[in-house]
Amino acid sequence: MSVVKYLNPHLTKITPYQPGRPIEDVARELNMNPGDIVKIASNECPLGPSPKAAKAMKNAIKEMHLYPDGGAYYLRKKISEYYELPPENFIFGNGSNELLIFIAQCFLHPGVSAVMSAHAFAIYKIAAKMFGADAIEFPMCGLTHDLNAISKGIPENTRVIFICNPNNPTGSMVNERQIDAFMKKVPDDVLVVFDEAYAEVCLKKMPDTIRYVKEGRDVIVLRSFSKAYGLAGLRIGYGIAKPEIIQAIEKPRQPFNVNRMAQIAAAAALDDKAFVKKSLRNYKKGAELVCDFCKAMGLTFEPPTANFMLIKVGNGAKAFQELEKRGVIVRPMAPYMLPEWIRVTFGTEAENGKFIREMTEVLACL
Ligand SMILES: Cc1ncc(COP(=O)(O)O)c(C=O)c1O
Incomplete structure (x- = not known):
């Protein structure tokens, strides 16, 4: 017997939100150096704080x-x-x-x-x-x-x-x-x-x-x-x-x-308009790069309107795992009922480059 059986019945129907995996988590699990891991999973700003x-x-x-x-x-x-x-x-x-x-x-x-x-x-x-x-x-x-x-x-x-x-x-x-x-x-x-x-x-x-x-x-x-x-x-x-x-x-x-x-x-x-402009320029570049990559690889994608995009990779969970093993954290979309897709945040030029390199390898094994 436990108090858990008295849990508010509204809450029993809830599946907790699954956020993007933190770099430290993945580093611990895969015995990797956190500095070698790129997180493009939570639509965070890759340029640091304003x-x-x-x-x-x-x-x-x-x-x-x-x-x-x-x-x-x-x-x-x-x-x-x-x-x-x-x-x-x-x-x-x-x-x-x-x-x-x-x-x-x-x-x-x-x-x-x-x-x-x-x-x-x-x-x-x-x-x-x-x-x-x-x-x-x-x-x-x-x-x-x-x-x-x-x-x-x-x-x-x-x-x-x-x-x-x-x-x-x-x-x-x-x-x-x-x-x-x-x-x-x-x-x-x-x-x-x-x-x-x-x-x-x-x-x-x-x-x-x-x-x-x-x-x-x-x-x-x-x-x-x-x-x-x-x-x-x-x-x-x-x-x-x-x-x-x-x-x-x-x-x-x-x-x-x-x-x-x-x-x-x-x-x-709020006063840092220059930073927001710089971020926007970075995202535009990232969007162009990743869209061009998808076109070149024949991948279906949803044209992005913000700092992230959805890419149809066939098996989103497998792509997520394979990318993670290679130090790139993206977001599998099965929790959103889109199991064939992953969501990718535009990172810095170096992060986008790493994603493209690793994704090219992963596509070969999907
Ligand atoms: C559409 C949308 N709304 C709200 C939030 C939550 O943002 P905040 O960090 O301000 O809580 C997010 C975070 O990813 C989001 O994507």
Whole structure:
């Protein structure tokens, strides 16, 4: 007998999220030097943290005996100037991931539904199930959100629709015209979550979804400091919505959910436009290189719109294992019901080169 049998029944249905394998893990398991391993599995920034953030963090070490400012006053002020929106339009999370959970906690429960695409970020389904709601997954049009089908099929008891754009893991995007047509059909009392973790590293034009916030629609736009600013290890993201929605989502937030170092680094990173530009240039080069490689090898791929792409290799699990043995960590896509595919993040020039060399060998043994 064990208390485990009393586990919250909503949680028994959850398969925990499988993140990309850490370099240290793989190094230990395969007895390799961590320096020889390339991780292109979690859409992290390969150029390190924003230098402006790094400098601010060094200076902030002596303040780390103090709790953070729960209201993130300074960062809130900076971000409100950045977006030219009032401070009340923002909420900060321990990664934008935490905000996804707050949204679910606030609006999802037994008897209601959350809508999402079949191959969208895995946390949406986990978050819905965690609070006992139904996760309604819509088939995609190829590997892109079918907003038209979603808008025609929103169940009446829907409270939240998650739209990941650019979409992780497929790397596809929906444009402003498609989003606009969709928003015309979404009922007013359904919260649309535009998960835009890749907005700043998007290779195409990002649709303006913040205008729905300005129009007073029930929408929240989520952004992250993990990708463009290279601060994934600090865990900080934010949401932009009308104050009424922000106040609701603030309810489950713990007072010190965003740590002091993260707040300081994020505020400094916002000024680091040069770094974001440099990252974007690096991703464009990476995208070109890996797409050319796929074409040359006759591999099907989803044209990338952010800092990662999906490649159809036939047996994604085997390709993942073989690449790992050769010191390259990618992401197998079976957990996303795409077992023939792997997802690859664009790294530095050297990392991309290693991926291409090792992948060429792996393709021969698949
Ligand atoms: C689409 C999407 N949303 C949210 C997140 C979580 O980002 P954060 O690091 O801000 O929690 C990720 C991370 O990979 C993501 O891909």
